[in-house]
Amino acid sequence: MKKIINQPKHVVDEMLQGLVFMHGGLVERLDGYDVIVRKTAKRGKVGLISGGGSGHEPSHAGFVGRGMLSAAVCGAVFTSPTPDQILEAIKAADEGAGVFMVIKNYSGDIMNFEMAQEMAEMEGIEVASVVVDDDIAVENSLYTQGRRGVAGTILVHKILGHAAETGKSLTEIKELADALVPQIKTIGLALSGATVPEVGKPGFVLAEDEFEYGVGIHGEPGYKKEKLQPSQALAEELVAKLLQDFNAQAGEKYGLLINGLGATPLMEQYVFANDVAQLLKDKEIEVVYHKIGNYMTSIDMAGLSLTLIKLEETSWLEGLEATVETPAW
Template sequence: MKKIINDPKNVLDEMLNGFTYVNGQLVKRIDGTGVIYRIFEENGKVAIVSGGGSGHEPSHAGFVGQGMLSAAVCGEVFTSPTPDQIVQAIYKADQDAGVLLIIKNYSGDVMNFEMAQELAELNDSKVEKLIVDDDIAVENSTYTAGKRGVAGTILVHKILGAASEEGLSLEEIKKIGEQLVQNIKTIGVALSPATVPEVGKPGFQLEDDEMEYGVGIHGEPGYRREKIKSSQDIAKELVTQLKKEFNWQKGDHYGVFVNGLGATPLMEQYIFINNVQKLLDEEELEINFMKVGSFMTSIDMAGLSLTLIQLVDKKWTTYLKHPVVTSAWV
């Protein structure tokens, strides 16, 4: 294992110290916790809180700031944060208009965030939750009952963060969120596995000439392993799978989000979206939003994911393009 770290046991703490040092004009950390919260205050507006295990940087701390998340709760690598830390994030983020928890659909995350919600509600906090399950690759994966929550979660952060900044109520924002999760779908491909620092070896094995469709962001199994293909062929496979899920029609409005999984350079991501664009043009879809970059990673996994969002509400496009002040969304 080759990594620029010190003691593997201190990876989270040292990473968060470095993150808050660099981004001190935007965020602070609650001492002794994995909670990153924004300095910017919006009194009377709904707070948006998310989080999960670390190893997916810049998710989720990189999206804390004006226009997106009010706070993020960072657990140990690939491990859900604890309920007590989530509760602290809820209290710190609350601006007297309620808190919406955005949860990726993993059993540990769902259990701990729901427990934190119950604890906060006992203290008279107004808290709602939204579970994101955008990964169409497999159902009932290693850590999941149902579909996994992956890169599409970031689009939920972006849209609901803008809705909060616009002044919508907690009930209104949750209603938008429930509609959103039905219209965001993601599928990925891995070329090489991730190595968790404390484990010291890859989470699974792929030969040099192999790739796997549908691998999860923690290295969970996908739906097919085969010899590595060209970007054009990979794009065709992923777009075909998404088409089956959306059953789109000519003229439908969509947003496209290509996400690198950690070790895939932007060069390859741009080659890939070029191939995707040609395929979507053939389908005669209207593309109103595009984003490329490594936003929901899996430590050092090579590969990428493709997320499509059907923009059934024109306001969603406005929200996606709404300016924010965060370290990761630019």
């Protein structure tokens, strides 16, 4: 294992210290907790929090700031944060109008966020939530019942963050979230596994000329392995799966996110983007929003994911395009 770290057990703590040093004008760390909060003044609006295991940087702490998350809870690598940490994030995010939680569909995350919600409500804080399950690769997976929550979660942060910033109520944000999540779908592929620092070896190994469709962001199995193919063939597979799941029709408006999983150069992401653009053009799908880069990674996994969001409401596009101040957007 080759990594630029000190002791593996200190990775999350030292990472958060470094993040606050580099972005101290925007965020700070709650003393004694692995929670990053924004520095903006409280203005009586709904707070928005998210989180999960570390190893997916810049998710989720990189999206804390004006217009997106109020706070992010950072668990150990690939491990759900504990209820007490989540409770502190809720309390820090509360501005008197309630707190909304964006939860990825993993059993540990759901259990611990719901426990924290119950504790917060006992302290008089109104809390609501949504579970993101955008990964269409497999119906059930390790750590989940139903589809996994992956890179599409970032688009939820962005649109709900804009709703909170513009003064929407907790009830309105809950209604928006419930309408939004079914219109976001993701599928990915991996060329190599991720190495958790305290484990010291990849979670799975593929042959030199092999890749796997549908791998999860913790290295969960996908749906098939094949010999490596040109980018165009990879794009054809992922685009076809997404459009089929949407039952997409010519003339519909979509946004897309191409997300690197940690070790895929932007050069390769842009090649893939070129192929995706042509395929969607051929299908007469109108792409009205697009973003590319590393947003929901899997430590050092080589691979990428493709997310499509069906933009049924003009306000959703406004939310995606709104200006924010965060470390990573």
